[in-house]
Amino acid sequence: MEIDSYLSEIEDKYMFEFKDKQRESIENILQLNDTVVILPTGYGKSRIYFHVPELFEKLSGEKSTVLVISPLQALMKDQISKLEQLNISATVVGECQPDKGVIENIAAGKYSIVKSSPEAALTPGLWRTSLTKGQFHSHIKAVVIDEAHCITQWGGEFRRHYDRLAELRSVVPEKTPFVALTATSTKSMHSEILKKLQMKPNGTKTISKLQERTNITYSLKKSSKSVHELEWLLKDLKTNSVKTKKTVIYCRSILSCADLFEYFKWY
Template structure:
């Protein structure tokens, strides 16, 4: 019976491939109204789990709330759902505005051929499913969307968000609450985006609704804190070794911070040479660094980006370490170490999501690992200063693998 329901749900959102055992286990636990903690590697397909949930319910108006940290993640997932005829929307961080995308007819339905009507202009027609449109808060509260994506601030710090949460119609049909990138509750909840630390208030409004957490990286202490702080009820832990064998790790010393531009010149100079020699075939590369270095790097690379505007190098802050699905990234470079191994694995996990070989390169100096650096965890410091040769083992050991 469970298998048949999952198969029908897959058809509903256009999935034709076989689900992985961990995905099926999570969906079956959801159907049994269990709380779930999914610790699955980057690129594994965690989002597919909560996108299937509304269609496993007997309630035709079943709705799932998805708490997510970034607009880019929500927009991308909502757009893809809408392209498969699923009613989904996302709320911005203020909770006052929401958006969706023009729906295609649901899979399996006949699509009227506009050409036969003689009023379709191929030169002006837009791709259905890619037109972003506003949604009314009233429609969201009335349960017109099967998946509602939102920042925690949208629900907890806005009058409009509260109106949605306390709508009797919506309240009667919410069948699941999912928290994507759940590790951000601890990383951001203390002093950056404090509503992440208030998510338990949201869960308290729906006391009988199962809660699902999703993340790629969480230490034992992080898992314990999440379960305790969110009040999860005997959750089922579903985990898989986060090792990505196709990613090769490297670590190099860099110059003191007072000579930072010299280091950037060397690193970016090698990249610039490669771009000039063969821009189109240069491996897609992400460089994680701070805003000051991003400005410097942009000016450096801008000199060679006047012709053939094909993006091959992305200078990024930590925001790009969450949820982005770019399969062809071949190289991730950190010009400065993150403050935790969890963050490092999240960010290096952008590489090689297509399963092909990829490199993760870390440049580090003594300033990066100083004891008074805000948020710096000792496990990351030890990784940076260690002389052990197997970097992969050190990373996985922190997560008890």
């Protein structure tokens, strides 16, 4: 199959091997299908869209670009750094982009990956105009919503533009597949993602893998409010130092965190 051959070429070029769910996701996107990808943290969800432009170019012979909607500037900058290390042309738009000339380069279709916040993509302006016409518009082959659980958790009054992401369907080329990537999705969250991105249930493929964290244990026991309850951990730290197993302690208030910190420091 042609796609399999191109995937193998990508593996050879970048010296890695696609995991089964990565490969399945990419194949579905290349067939222009809306896709929901639910894979554990660390599985490599970003690798799915990293190579989609190059694969579309191999299939069509035309310049291809993927628009990625991301929630946080720090996350966007981190991903851009990784893409640059792979020599994949990428940029970011929004408040974290000081170079105003980038918009002109985007409009000219010079990037394979363009990252944007929901606000930047949906607010009228030069960047929004680039989405609707020109080379960048004609090159768009997929719209990826990274950290898609934010659609259900960050919409409403907090970040209203997350409720409007489906509007992008009216400005990108017809039949452009939408891809939702997340590590967290309950059944109700999945339904809400489909609804808010206008993904048809019978026309959208969901690709998922159960999270198996055998190195994490969970135990529950009744406890008092005394910090002395944690003496076992303090003794372990004193005996084993950095070899002590990683432990997360949740407190009910900032003041409790401060008290606990002082107790550990004093000990």
